[in-house]
Amino acid sequence: MNRRQTEEVREPLFHLTRRMGISPVKAWGIRAAAFVLGMLACGLIAFLLIERLRENPGRIGAFYYAFIKGSFSTSYKFWKFLKNVAILLCISLALTPAFRMRFWNIGGEGQTLVSVLGAIAVDFYFGGRIPEWLLLILMFAAALVSGAVWGVIPALFRAKWGTNETLFTLMMNYVATYLVSFFLVVWVPNGSSSLPRQQHGRLPTIGNDYLLIILIVLVLTIGLYIYLYYTKHGYEISVVGESVRTAQYVGIKVNRVIIRTMILSGMLCGLAGYLIAAGLDQTVTTESVGGQGFTGIMVSWLGGFNPLTMILTAGLVQFLNQGASQISQDFDVSGALPNVITGIMLFFIIGCEFFVNYKIHFRGSKKHAEAAAEMGRGIGK
């Protein structure tokens, strides 16, 4: 008897079980709650960091309003918002096939940057010498090939020798960055290292400057959704992701799937790079991708590696980003504030997935006592 009592004392405060299925309403309720809590935390941190807000606490309303203002107040801002979402979504989509087979490709930044470089290189050497349509096609090909090459190198080593792909792709980002600065020095002899906008090789526009890009990414999203969920390739990717051994057992050539998927992943990064190079910037800098390769990882993960859900998460991340930029403008604070706010919100949003996936049973709770009693009876028999 004594022994049982000490055992009861030692029982932990709570224990966890994995949820088998959760109703969508409850899951989205948890996520909405996390969003609200995150927003409150942002307000708190902003209160500590922004002097103007401390002096005049009444402006907290203006603080929250700035989020909406950042993306939706004018039609220009709204189109810019849609364009940024499209580019971010395109990079996130590119990473998704690899993530679905648990290949942690964190080299989206480098793969995209190299494709921007490839496209601009073609533009730089051939622009004006060949017809515009041929130039655009050549730029497209160059972007896809350079993205695919950058993506497939780590995949080859992973398939052949099991080289850790996370660390490999991470390093490839920096090689890409310095490759860009190398070419900038070569191309711009005056030492300023900034390449002026190229006159040739610009994607045609429909409606306004951004509509074509947005439509391309929309088509890509639907196409990738079908590829991942309704084709044999997509199925093979999922099986490799679930268990390599199962895949081998049912006769899937795992190495081939890894290499094929990473070529696809790199090529989609190439498409993103092409859109940046030919559709927007017309030039290349080391900041052409601006960290979106890393943000894309979070977008993809938050969207549960589902292309359709990722439209929402990419929109959310971009909404926060533009809102926070608006805040730094309105309240006159350092330009790094968007990072702080995005960071805080991400902590809350990624943290809440735990409550979606796991259930907590507390020691004192009634349900738990019943469950324990049930178990005790079971053992007694």
Place this chain on the structure above:
Amino acid sequence: MNVWLNFLIDSLAFGATFVYGSTGEILTEKAGHLNLGIPGIMCMGGAGGCLVLNMIGKSGLPGAVIVILGIMGALVMSMACGLLYSFLTVTLRVNQNVTGLALTTFGSGLMKVIMSKLKATVYLTGPKFFYRWPFADRQDSLHCLGILFFLAIAIAIAAGWVLMRTRVGLHLRAVGENPATADAVGINVTRYKYLTTCIGSGIAGLGGFYYIIDYMASQEAYLSIEAFGWLSIALVIFALWRPPVTIIGSFVFGVLFSCSSFITHFDWIRVTMANKPLLRMLPYVVTILVLIISSIRNKRENQPPASLGLNYFREDR
């Protein structure tokens, strides 16, 4: 002093930033957690130390007290980040890459906001001489070899000893290789993961602080810490997960990184502007080569911890 010797000592001092960063990251990785938040944590460490120095920099306290309080500030701030990371990845079991990247975004942003509010005349001008003891008055690069430099070497060697020669280190490696087995033999996996991540973050945070207050000792130093954080993660691979090797590795990285600006001192080496980015690329290329070679040779002791990047939930099979 000879110009070559000056360059080598300068590289050694520069490398201490990476010694801190990668020793911290090695400890975390040995517990099975790939902490991509290290760049952000190093930023926050620097910000924390400078925040404290900004308050006491002109208070006239004895030098030793200022040194210790500054270090405490860096430790507290970076360990708080480590605690946040381990809460999210160990307790809430969130994907480690995603958490790390979010932490880096947050940390580097917050540091920039904080540092833009501090006064360099207070946190830097006076205190840097205390940190540069005993060579503070030298004019050559020896002046960078201050207290924090020697602390970096000591920490790297101590961490290597703990990992390879003590029972605690053995348990820690077991947790990183196979947490389920470690759990089965009665090692408290959660406690090990929390403690090593926090201690590792504290060590990494000192790296950012060292770079701002001692090595660069300039007002703009904080802007480049994030890049060096990523380089520290690269160095972990280069050092094959052995803390003492980071001392050599970071020296090599320091040489590779600063030779592009140093090499122009010599007339007999012809350096064009175009070569500079290629020289800067070298540390990363070398790291990739080390990663490839170690995976081809496939020696068990040179591999990443087996469960690196995977979260542990006891009830999973």
